[in-house]
Amino acid sequence: MDQKTRDDLLKLFQDKLNEAMKFYLETCTRCGVCTEACHVYASMGQIKYIAAYRHEIVRRIYKKYFKRRGKIWPSVGEARELSEMALEELYEAVYSCTGCRRCMVYCPFGIDTQMIMSIAKLLLIGAHTEPEILTLLTDTSVEKGKSLELFKKGFLTGIKNLEKEVVKKWKIEAGETAIPVDVDGADLLYVALAGAVPAAAIFNAAGENWTLSFFEAVNFGAFVGDPTKTKLILDRIVDEAKRLKVKEVCICECGTAFRVMKQLSGKQPFEVSSITEVHARYLREGRIKVDKSKFREPITYHDPCQIARNGGIIDEPRYILNCLSDDFREMSPEPKYNWCCGGGGGLVALGEDNLDFRMKSAKVKADQAQETGAKILTTACENCHTQLIDLNSHYEMGVEVKFLSSMVADALMQ
Amino acid sequence: MTEDIKVDKVVDLKGMPCPMPIVKVSKGIKDVEVGQVIEAITTDPGALADFPAWAKTSGNEILKTDQQEGLIKFYIERKA
Numbered sequence: 001m002d003q004k005t006r007d008d009l010l011k012l013f014q015d016k017l018n019e020a021m022k023f024y025l026e027t028c029t030r031c032g033v034c035t036e037a038c039h040v041y042a043s044m045g046q047i048k049y050i051a052a053y054r055h056e057i058v059r060r061i062y063k064k065y066f067k068r069r070g071k072i073w074p075s076v077g078e079a080r081e082l083s084e085m086a087l088e089e090l091y092e093a094v095y096s097c098t099g100c101r102r103c104m105v106y107c108p109f110g111i112d113t114q115m116i117m118s119i120a121k122l123l124l125i126g127a128h129t130e131p132e133i134l135t136l137l138t139d140t141s142v143e144k145g146k147s148l149e150l151f152k153k154g155f156l157t158g159i160k161n162l163e164k165e166v167v168k169k170w171k172i173e174a175g176e177t178a179i180p181v182d183v184d185g186a187d188l189l190y191v192a193l194a195g196a197v198p199a200a201a202i203f204n205a206a207g208e209n210w211t212l213s214f215f216e217a218v219n220f221g222a223f224v225g226d227p228t229k230t231k232l233i234l235d236r237i238v239d240e241a242k243r244l245k246v247k248e249v250c251i252c253e254c255g256t257a258f259r260v261m262k263q264l265s266g267k268q269p270f271e272v273s274s275i276t277e278v279h280a281r282y283l284r285e286g287r288i289k290v291d292k293s294k295f296r297e298p299i300t301y302h303d304p305c306q307i308a309r310n311g312g313i314i315d316e317p318r319y320i321l322n323c324l325s326d327d328f329r330e331m332s333p334e335p336k337y338n339w340c341c342g343g344g345g346g347l348v349a350l351g352e353d354n355l356d357f358r359m360k361s362a363k364v365k366a367d368q369a370q371e372t373g374a375k376i377l378t379t380a381c382e383n384c385h386t387q388l389i390d391l392n393s394h395y396e397m398g399v400e401v402k403f404l405s406s407m408v409a410d411a412l413m414q
Numbered sequence: 415m416t417e418d419i420k421v422d423k424v425v426d427l428k429g430m431p432c433p434m435p436i437v438k439v440s441k442g443i444k445d446v447e448v449g450q451v452i453e454a455i456t457t458d459p460g461a462l463a464d465f466p467a468w469a470k471t472s473g474n475e476i477l478k479t480d481q482q483e484g485l486i487k488f489y490i491e492r493k494a
Binding site: 137 | 431461464466
């Protein structure tokens with residue numbers, strides 16, 4: 001690595017060193033409490049997957065360039081030069097970590113592995129060694145924000161074609177629109193992923209004054225760890241919500257999209273909610289009713305890490321499930337300790353390249369779900385849903401993987 | 415007309431959720447030479463927004479988009 005490249009990367013490193021980050025980098029006592037907390041270590045048993053080991057790869061570079069002892073006496077200070085080899089280690093550390101933060105709830109100091117890994121992701125971007133596909137997906141999302149006219153007509157046609165499916169789930173009055181788009185003054189802006197059929201049926205059933213966003217919810221900028229592009233992708237939705245003067249932005253079943261919008265959008269003239277919160281609210285207020293006889297088999301729920309542990313949405317899915325079933329079975333006595341599905345942090349978006357790792361590293365999740373004896377495995381995150389389908393197939397779990405919102409839509413009582 | 419477009423590779427993306435259509439089409443386009451065409455078939459309505467932005471970002475060209483009952487077909491020429 002030439003000096004200029006190293007200097008540029010160290011500048012990126014320095015930009016991440018706020019007080020919280022310094023605390024995380026200087027506090028670890030290697031107590032080992034985090035060892036069993038990581039689903040990758042618990043499933044595969046290799047030391048390199050312990051959270052503290054991942055931190056250490058970043059921490060040694062920090063010591064070398066940002067701490068006096070590491071600069072003067074690197075061997076004693078356990079300092080490490082930033083080199084191509086170090087970048088390879090950073091890559092393996094960060095793209096085997098889903099950012100689930102389970103280790104953080106075990107750590108006595110609350111050290112945030114995801115935050116430390118954000119340094120690694122930024123260095124990989126600076127060195128152009130991040131996964132190419134994540135950057136392409138990120139740039140595609142940014143481009144959509146710049147060129148709404150490029151896809152508006154096709155998007156509206158595609159949405160029109162979905163309306164028949166919505167009406168099959170919930171009949172609407174003549175003259176009403178099954179999927180409203182671009183409605184100025186709507187109360188709620190719904191930000192979807194692929195399609196919006198179950199959500200649309202539920203909004204219509206609840207009599208919600210809603211409108212569908214032109215943009216997809218997922219923020220690939222956050223997956224690849226690029227703060228500038230993360231904000232550009234986020235701002236597309238913030239600007240649309242302000243333009244339409246909505247009171248609430250509701251994010252579909254996408255964990256990262258919800259966490260980014262909820263925690264990084266700053267103070268805005270609208271509330272941010274997850275679709276799970278909204279559905280629980282409709283049920284509590286009696287705005288929708290569901291048929292409890294629709295699902296007769298035992299159900300378990302996978303808490304998406306970015307929605308539950310990192311987003312605080314824990315009671316709402318359970319309220320919904322208890323409305324849908326008399327046989328809801330918890331995976332973990334304490335939901336914040338629920339295992340990650342193994343697909344977060346952009347790993348699912350890497351496709352088949354890492355399928356083998358995703359399956360091996362999430363064995364504990366498959367075991368946890370199977371131990372409940374449930375026949376329906378539901379979740380509220382598209383990323384988790386894809387990973388759980390892969391796990392179901394790989395481990396022959398014999399469950400049906402469903403979105404929670406689809407279950408609500410299927411059980412709607414007209 | 416679609417009949418005028420010579421397809422060199424078909425990429426079947428039916429049933430794949432976001433972001434798999436873009437992930438797979440990014441790989442599929444690399445399996446043909448510059449100037450050749452792939453036909454990408456998807457059931458994801460989000461692709462109608464994603465594919466034009468992806469083409470612009472990746473430097474490829476969508477020659478034609480066909481929407482049929484539940485199916486969307488993109489004819490994409492590899493440019494880069």
